[in-house]
Amino acid sequence: MFHLLGVPPQALFGQLLIGLINGSFYALLSLGLAVIFGLLNIINFAHGALYMMGAFCAWFLLTQFGINYWWALLISPVVIGAVGVVLERSMLRWLYKLDHLYGLLLTFGLALIIQGLFQNKYGSAGQPYNIPASLVGGFNLGFMFLPIYRGWVVIVSLVLCFGTWFIIERTKLGSYLRAATENPSLVQAFGINVPRMITLTYGFGVALAALAGVMAAPIYQVSPLMGADLIIVVFAVVVIGGMGSIMGSIVTGFALGVIEGLTKVFYPEASNTVIFVIMVIVLLIKPAGLFGRAG
Amino acid sequence: MAAVKDELTLISRPAAINGQFAAFGIMVAFFLVAPFVIYPVFLMKVLCFALFACAFNLLVGYVGLLSFGHAAFLGMAAYICGYVAKTWGWPPLGAILAGTAVSTLLGLIFGVLAIRRQGIYFAMITLALAQMVYFFCIEVKFTGGEDGIQAIPRGRIFGLIDLSHMMVVYFFVLVVFLAGFLLIYRTIHSPFGQVLKAIRENEPRALSLGYKVDHYKLIAFVLSAGLSGLAGATKAIVFQLASLTDVHWGTSGEVVLMTLLGGLGTVFGPVVGAFLIVAMQNYLADLGSWVLVVQGVIFVVCVLAFRRGLIGELGRLLKRPL
Numbered sequence: 001m002f003h004l005l006g007v008p009p010q011a012l013f014g015q016l017l018i019g020l021i022n023g024s025f026y027a028l029l030s031l032g033l034a035v036i037f038g039l040l041n042i043i044n045f046a047h048g049a050l051y052m053m054g055a056f057c058a059w060f061l062l063t064q065f066g067i068n069y070w071w072a073l074l075i076s077p078v079v080i081g082a083v084g085v086v087l088e089r090s091m092l093r094w095l096y097k098l099d100h101l102y103g104l105l106l107t108f109g110l111a112l113i114i115q116g117l118f119q120n121k122y123g124s125a126g127q128p129y130n131i132p133a134s135l136v137g138g139f140n141l142g143f144m145f146l147p148i149y150r151g152w153v154v155i156v157s158l159v160l161c162f163g164t165w166f167i168i169e170r171t172k173l174g175s176y177l178r179a180a181t182e183n184p185s186l187v188q189a190f191g192i193n194v195p196r197m198i199t200l201t202y203g204f205g206v207a208l209a210a211l212a213g214v215m216a217a218p219i220y221q222v223s224p225l226m227g228a229d230l231i232i233v234v235f236a237v238v239v240i241g242g243m244g245s246i247m248g249s250i251v252t253g254f255a256l257g258v259i260e261g262l263t264k265v266f267y268p269e270a271s272n273t274v275i276f277v278i279m280v281i282v283l284l285i286k287p288a289g290l291f292g293r294a295g
Numbered sequence: 296m297a298a299v300k301d302e303l304t305l306i307s308r309p310a311a312i313n314g315q316f317a318a319f320g321i322m323v324a325f326f327l328v329a330p331f332v333i334y335p336v337f338l339m340k341v342l343c344f345a346l347f348a349c350a351f352n353l354l355v356g357y358v359g360l361l362s363f364g365h366a367a368f369l370g371m372a373a374y375i376c377g378y379v380a381k382t383w384g385w386p387p388l389g390a391i392l393a394g395t396a397v398s399t400l401l402g403l404i405f406g407v408l409a410i411r412r413q414g415i416y417f418a419m420i421t422l423a424l425a426q427m428v429y430f431f432c433i434e435v436k437f438t439g440g441e442d443g444i445q446a447i448p449r450g451r452i453f454g455l456i457d458l459s460h461m462m463v464v465y466f467f468v469l470v471v472f473l474a475g476f477l478l479i480y481r482t483i484h485s486p487f488g489q490v491l492k493a494i495r496e497n498e499p500r501a502l503s504l505g506y507k508v509d510h511y512k513l514i515a516f517v518l519s520a521g522l523s524g525l526a527g528a529t530k531a532i533v534f535q536l537a538s539l540t541d542v543h544w545g546t547s548g549e550v551v552l553m554t555l556l557g558g559l560g561t562v563f564g565p566v567v568g569a570f571l572i573v574a575m576q577n578y579l580a581d582l583g584s585w586v587l588v589v590q591g592v593i594f595v596v597c598v599l600a601f602r603r604g605l606i607g608e609l610g611r612l613l614k615r616p617l
Contacts, residue, residue, distance in 0.1 A: 091595065094599060100415045102602070105361075105551065105555065105597075106599070108548060109592070109593070109595040109598065112587045112588070113587070113591030114591075116584045116585065116586070116590075119583075119587065232423060232426045232544065233426075235422055236419070238419065239416055239419050273431070276423050283411050283412070
């Protein structure tokens with residue numbers, strides 16, 4: 001058995017994998033935040049709560065209706081995305097002309113309401129959600145054991161992230177979206193329904209968060225608090241990456257997950273704070289963020 | 296700057312000052328009489344949070360900087376104050392000053408980092424930094440982890456005045472609150488405060504007029520952090536407890552809520568907001584997490600329909616800024 005830097009390889013690669021998985025969730029959530037911020041100019045504080053709702057939706061489908069993971073992967077984003085559309089139509093759209101800070105305050109309030117309601121119903125304890133039968137087990141890769149489900153989460157996240165990048169950067173629809181981010185009134189003058197595009201964008205960002213929630217359900221327990229602390233880390237990720245670039249969000253999310261995983265191996269005491277420390281360093285060296293534009 | 300300053304000062308300045316003097320008189324009278332009618336422990340909690348909210352409002356209401364990490368200053372000051380009072384046996388005033396000093400220093404560090412970005416990023420950076428402080432408080436030994444620091448001695452001021460008596464400690468807290476409140480009032484109505492308001496209204500213009508905007512922001516941030524620390528340290532002496540709740544992001548959210556409900560950028564709004572939110576917590580304590588839901592609903596209603604807050608609306612009705 002060989003050792004890398006004094007650490008057994010199983011531990012190292014195991015933590016790397018956990019880091020990649022956390023990174024998948026950071027990437028999916030910060031991507032959603034960036035897409036929403038681009039068009040709505042609102043930082044969606046409720047993103048963590050909606051991610052939690054996605055996980056709960058999957059759990060609810062399974063325990064109440066016996067609907068399995070695969071259908072939940074489809075139904076949960078649609079349902080929670082629809083919730084997002086309702087929130088945007090009924091509340092957020094009144095704030096577009098105001099200071100950005102009001103959007104943050106409103107979505108913070110929404111996050112408190114959602115979290116409070118779920119805590120009230122389910123307490124703070126987690127609800128177990130089993131890995132679907134076809135993804136149970138794992139491969140022995142020689143240097144480490146790879147559980148199939150964890151590999152699956154990383155791959156799906158990568159596909160989702162790059163799919164989103166492709167839609168926004170390489171398709172006609174994406175070009176409308178980027179144009180509306182730059183100058184909404186001009187795009188509207190060309191006959192594109194910008195308000196509807198804004199609504200659907202918010203719904204899409206929320207659906208991404210819900211999808212992340214469903215994938216997280218078998219890994220972490222389904223609990224009302226699962227989104228609250230995550231969203232603060234994701235904010236730090238967003239500050240580090242800057243919200244100017246889609247690819248930037250993806251790369252930063254995965255990279256920070258991996259760095260966090262490595263910290264758990266080499267200096268466990270700092271694993272909770274390492275992302276915040278990196279944020280401080282980035283602010284000192286490159287205040288606009290690694291991929292950000294000034295502002 | 297001349298134009299900005301004139302615009303701000305010419306709006307019925309005598310009326311504004313008279314209105315604020317009257318309101319100040321009402322507030323002082325209320326807090327002098329209240330402890331004989333209302334439970335003093337509840338009022339002391341109100342006073343501590345009112346000072347906290349006023350300090351927070353100095354930043355968000357008068358410079359336009361929304362900090363989502365003010366719990367770090369409140370909580371850290373409480374821990375430091377509790378530790379030096381209990382373990383080192385410092386007298387209460389010394390312990391409160393120590394807590395305030397550490398929070399001021401922490402505010403300087405937060406401020407230097409956070410003012411490098413504007414608007415929405417500022418809020419996210421302060422939130423993330425405060426979360427770092429929260430994890431720090433969980434890890435280190437002196438905070439007592441989940442238990443916090445309990446049974447902090449109240450001690451005697453100058454070795455003479457015994458703070459173990461309820462009314463004595465109440466009037467002590469009232470004096471601390473009024474000192475902090477008047478310092479904030481003086482700051483807002485000074486030339487320095489006028490520059491802060493100019494930055495809030497139009498930062499590029501203040502910059503182009505030659506003001507070192509970043510210096511002004513940093514001073515305001517440090518002042519706000521220090522006064523939040525004063526509130527936290529006083530709270531630790533009064534309730535003889537410093538715990539993780541004070542450093543948690545939930546407390547940062549609560550102070551935003553108090554200020555928003557009372558009225559952003561009003562002199563008296565944060566006091567009223569603090570009173571209402573603390574009262575709500577007391578009466579709804581049995582309802583558990585429904586408190587979160589109610590707080591969330593107040594946030595949503597305030598942002599959608601009620602952005603001036605209670606005192607802001609009252610001031611508009613009376614045509615006087617309060």
